[in-house]
Amino acid sequence: MDKKAALVVFSGGQDSTTCLYWALRHFDRVVALTFYYGQKHALEVEIAEQIARQAGVEWTKMDVSFISSLSTGCSLTDTSLTIEEEKPADALPSTFVPGRNLFFLSIAAVRAREMGIQHIVTGVSQTDFSGYPDCRDNFIKSLNVTVNLAMDEQFVIHTPLMWIDKAETWALSDELGVLDLVRHNTLTCYNGIVGDGCGHCPACKLRREGLEKYLSSINR
Numbered sequence: 001m002d003k004k005a006a007l008v009v010f011s012g013g014q015d016s017t018t019c020l021y022w023a024l025r026h027f028d029r030v031v032a033l034t035f036y037y038g039q040k041h042a043l044e045v046e047i048a049e050q051i052a053r054q055a056g057v058e059w060t061k062m063d064v065s066f067i068s069s070l071s072t073g074c075s076l077t078d079t080s081l082t083i084e085e086e087k088p089a090d091a092l093p094s095t096f097v098p099g100r101n102l103f104f105l106s107i108a109a110v111r112a113r114e115m116g117i118q119h120i121v122t123g124v125s126q127t128d129f130s131g132y133p134d135c136r137d138n139f140i141k142s143l144n145v146t147v148n149l150a151m152d153e154q155f156v157i158h159t160p161l162m163w164i165d166k167a168e169t170w171a172l173s174d175e176l177g178v179l180d181l182v183r184h185n186t187l188t189c190y191n192g193i194v195g196d197g198c199g200h201c202p203a204c205k206l207r208r209e210g211l212e213k214y215l216s217s218i219n220r
């Protein structure tokens with residue numbers, strides 16, 4: 001196992017791009033793995049490739065679109081559904097893809113093992129939650145134990161954003177010297193618009209509020 005190498009689960013959005021640069025600071029070798037899971041905006045995968053290549057890291061993609069055929073009712077993958085602006089009380093948002101991080105991280109661990117990589121990085125956060133259970137720290141810790149037991153390995157799953165909010169994620173990207181890159185080149189918007197996005201979907205709202213909070217905190 002190469003202890004100085006990390007595999008980043010990489011979507012090309014704000015969070016995983018910040019994690020990619022975080023990994024570049026902490027590891028000698030960084031590999032980005034992008035999943036195609038049937039998301040409506042296949043542009044995501046192209047954006048991810050562009051960002052990874054620009055960052056000079058190895059990039060691979062994997063088609064796991066079977067995930068979207070396992071369950072119905074997710075507005076990120078079902079073209080007949082629109083994304084609601086507010087999530088209903090006591091319900092998971094329509095953007096929840098059941099099992100997504102379970103599959104992503106399990107597959108990432110197998111892939112990392114194949115590449116001789118011990119460290120896995122993911123941009124999940126339970127602070128700026130959208131209510132996704134598979135973004136919580138207890139799930140990640142549990143899965144870390146599970147993949148280690150499954151393969152008799154010593155993987156370490158890193159979650160640099162777990163306990164920070166969106167404003168602090170912007171602060172981290174600024175500290176890493178990539179705030180402008182993250183702001184203009186990444187795709188977080190549920191409507192598939194790069195950079196500042198459509199402005200009104202839940203992802204854009206969260207991203208913009210975080211950016212405004214961070215920029216006002218440093219008077220910029």
Ligand code: ZN
Nearest residue numbers: 189198201204
């Ligand atoms: Zn949007």
